[in-house]
Amino acid sequence: xxxxxxxxxxxxxxxxxxxxxxxxxxxxxxxxxxxxxxxxxxxxxxxxxxxxxxxxxxxxxxxxxxxxxxxxxxxxxxxxxxxxxxxxxxxxxxxx
Amino acid sequence: xxxxxxxxxxxxxxxxxxxxxxxxxxxxxxxxxxxxxxxxxxxxxxxxxxxxxxxxxxxxxxxxxxxxxxxxxxxxxxxxxxxxxxxxxxxxxxxxxxxxxxxxxxxxxxxxxxxxxxxxxxxxxxxxxxxxxxxxxxxxxxxxxxxxxxxxxxxxxxxxxxxxxxxxxxxxxxxxxxxxxxxxxxxxxxxxxxxxxxxxxxxxxxxxxxxxxxxxxxxxxxxxxxxxxxxxxxxxxxxxxxxxxxxxxxxxxxxxxxxxxxxxxxxxxxxxxxxxxxxxxxxxxxxxxxxxxxxxxxxxxxxxxxxxxxxxxxxxxxxxxxxxxxxxxxxxxxxxxxxxxxxxxxxx
Numbered sequence: 001x002x003x004x005x006x007x008x009x010x011x012x013x014x015x016x017x018x019x020x021x022x023x024x025x026x027x028x029x030x031x032x033x034x035x036x037x038x039x040x041x042x043x044x045x046x047x048x049x050x051x052x053x054x055x056x057x058x059x060x061x062x063x064x065x066x067x068x069x070x071x072x073x074x075x076x077x078x079x080x081x082x083x084x085x086x087x088x089x090x091x092x093x094x095x096x
Numbered sequence: 097x098x099x100x101x102x103x104x105x106x107x108x109x110x111x112x113x114x115x116x117x118x119x120x121x122x123x124x125x126x127x128x129x130x131x132x133x134x135x136x137x138x139x140x141x142x143x144x145x146x147x148x149x150x151x152x153x154x155x156x157x158x159x160x161x162x163x164x165x166x167x168x169x170x171x172x173x174x175x176x177x178x179x180x181x182x183x184x185x186x187x188x189x190x191x192x193x194x195x196x197x198x199x200x201x202x203x204x205x206x207x208x209x210x211x212x213x214x215x216x217x218x219x220x221x222x223x224x225x226x227x228x229x230x231x232x233x234x235x236x237x238x239x240x241x242x243x244x245x246x247x248x249x250x251x252x253x254x255x256x257x258x259x260x261x262x263x264x265x266x267x268x269x270x271x272x273x274x275x276x277x278x279x280x281x282x283x284x285x286x287x288x289x290x291x292x293x294x295x296x297x298x299x300x301x302x303x304x305x306x307x308x309x310x311x312x313x314x315x316x317x318x319x320x321x322x323x324x325x326x327x328x329x330x331x332x333x334x335x336x337x338x339x340x341x342x343x344x345x346x347x348x349x350x351x352x353x354x355x356x357x358x359x360x361x362x363x364x365x366x367x368x369x370x371x372x373x374x375x376x377x378x379x380x381x382x383x384x385x386x387x388x389x390x391x392x393x394x395x396x397x398x399x400x401x402x403x404x405x406x407x408x409x410x411x412x413x414x415x416x417x418x419x420x421x422x423x424x425x426x427x428x429x430x431x432x433x434x435x436x437x438x439x440x441x442x443x444x
Contacts, residue, residue, distance in 0.1 A: 096129055
């Protein structure tokens, strides 16, 4: 399944910037970065549970927020992109 | 149930693959070209001068991601793998069965029958797609298709493995004899004429294309054997030789025509590869250039995503999963859960 993860993390304090880095690292372990704090994850339900728990453990619910959008398996028809391309299709041919 | 995961191909020379958290980071000249989570991959194939960090290789081995190192032109050099997966009892049973000539004969016969049947389906499918006006092509395809069908009784009655191999060779002669007719006339300029199979090095464009595609299928067949816990080096049809992945080669026979040959011809017929996408060396060797190699890789990955119904399991699956499913059926037969190995038969 495909999940879109976005977050807002307060960066006014050193601890906040640390949480920001940790959240980005957690997302990169499971998916790709498509915009600065927007990640697309192709995960199975078990891995999604892991990722979700890890992110929820990182953020500070008093000042930060994180949003999960479940795009399901038919995600291609639900995503439209314009402008510079930063991501890749994890299900398409991966040739570098 | 295993799902069909993606394979990462690195063809850019001078890239370096590192591990970053749980993902592969592809770097070149100090820039990050891509970062992909390991759990989305089932294999990494590196062409030529590509570096891999030891920690990435370790992580791949641990997670069952196969890493293959190939020369820039696609010749297999080495593969990195971790602990042999699966069960030692299964592997012991595999060795025992491979040592029994009558059992090896039975499997070899099944595999070759499927290979011949699939080659025939490819010819007949091409005959059906053939435009009515092209009588000579149609005739060749139908005639050689008929000859392939005629080799089935001989195969069923073969009593030694050498007989099976002989009949396989004979069938291959007929099949390759009709190979030229698979090309649609407009595209079959002299450049892609097929005169016979040549390897190490391939001496014409078709052979360069075929050899490359076979290497890709072999990489997949080898990982399939390993992922179900079978030893890829102990086969039934192919004889044991140090370093030769005999079982992976056995497994591949059913797919040569259906996956690799058909893809080679549709690439030419659809003009996705052209004659100037190849370079001819002084010794007569014909090699693909980088653009062609990338086009072929992209087409192969695309083909692997196509779905079809598996004739034996009667389930929808992708072309990329087929070789894993056949490895699984082979393991089930070795384990004794199936009475015989059911090879893959394409219903063209």
